Amino acid sequence: MALRIDGKKISSDIKEELKEKVAAMKEDGIFPCLAVIQVGNDPASTVYVGNKKKACAYIGIESKAFELPEETTQEELLALIEKLNEDDSVHGILVQLPIPAHMDEKEVIHAISPKKDVDGFHPQSVGALSIGEPGFVSCTPAGIIQLLKRSGIEIEGKECVVVGRSNIVGKPMAMLLLRENGTVTICHSRTKDLREVCKRADILVAAIGKPKFFDETYVKDGAAVIDVGIHRNADGKLCGDVDYDKVVDKVSAITPVPGGVGPMTIAMLMNNCVEAALRLSE
Numbered sequence: 001m002a003l004r005i006d007g008k009k010i011s012s013d014i015k016e017e018l019k020e021k022v023a024a025m026k027e028d029g030i031f032p033c034l035a036v037i038q039v040g041n042d043p044a045s046t047v048y049v050g051n052k053k054k055a056c057a058y059i060g061i062e063s064k065a066f067e068l069p070e071e072t073t074q075e076e077l078l079a080l081i082e083k084l085n086e087d088d089s090v091h092g093i094l095v096q097l098p099i100p101a102h103m104d105e106k107e108v109i110h111a112i113s114p115k116k117d118v119d120g121f122h123p124q125s126v127g128a129l130s131i132g133e134p135g136f137v138s139c140t141p142a143g144i145i146q147l148l149k150r151s152g153i154e155i156e157g158k159e160c161v162v163v164g165r166s167n168i169v170g171k172p173m174a175m176l177l178l179r180e181n182g183t184v185t186i187c188h189s190r191t192k193d194l195r196e197v198c199k200r201a202d203i204l205v206a207a208i209g210k211p212k213f214f215d216e217t218y219v220k221d222g223a224a225v226i227d228v229g230i231h232r233n234a235d236g237k238l239c240g241d242v243d244y245d246k247v248v249d250k251v252s253a254i255t256p257v258p259g260g261v262g263p264m265t266i267a268m269l270m271n272n273c274v275e276a277a278l279r280l281s282e
């Protein structure tokens, strides 16, 4: 029987731990605060931002919401980020992506102080991860490491195959698995014989962005499978990049969709906010 890795439970454990930590920090006069900026009113972004604000409130982190109109200029957004960089009462800054097409996303990410970069998207944060220096790590891959560790799945010495090479998931995922002494392979759309490479994996991280792409022919007996995908099929049901029903009897552990990787992202964002507040208060 495969272990069904319960991301909802693990994220809720992490949030409880953070809630206690924040209560203790407040006794020491540290009041963590996250600034959340949304430009325009993309409905999905509004839901994500709402969930982030809710998680902050639950843990005891103050959230400052900046809801800017679609027609905000790049200069106006950069000026707000600069003001928040300088504001000692703000510890984390998050600009919800995507931003409107007339804006330059790269310049916006670069403008956030690496000390407050709780998304871990700034080049300095990415560089720090590659060379093993302290910095913020992208929340979804950081959450996956927590899922593995808290489920008792050893990474050291294991064959880890990451399918997907995005800056937000695939690349930082590979760096984190390497940091845990895994033997890491990154695959992508041009990988020859993807199936054979995946079948080598003790730990398979599926982030290819195609619904139910991975069936039993891609996985080794007893592998641990982490599904980063989230898709809605024709009848409105959610599914991942992995065909759960076809794979579940072959593997030792697997994350469901929903309720696997998804809930971990916000938990790790909250963790980064608490860390930012601690580091800035040193």
Ligand code: GUN
Residues within 6 Å of the ligand: 094, 095, 096, 097, 098, 119, 139, 265
């Ligand atoms: N849009 C979708 N996911 C994310 C995320 O993790 N961070 C930010 N800033 N925007 C997003």
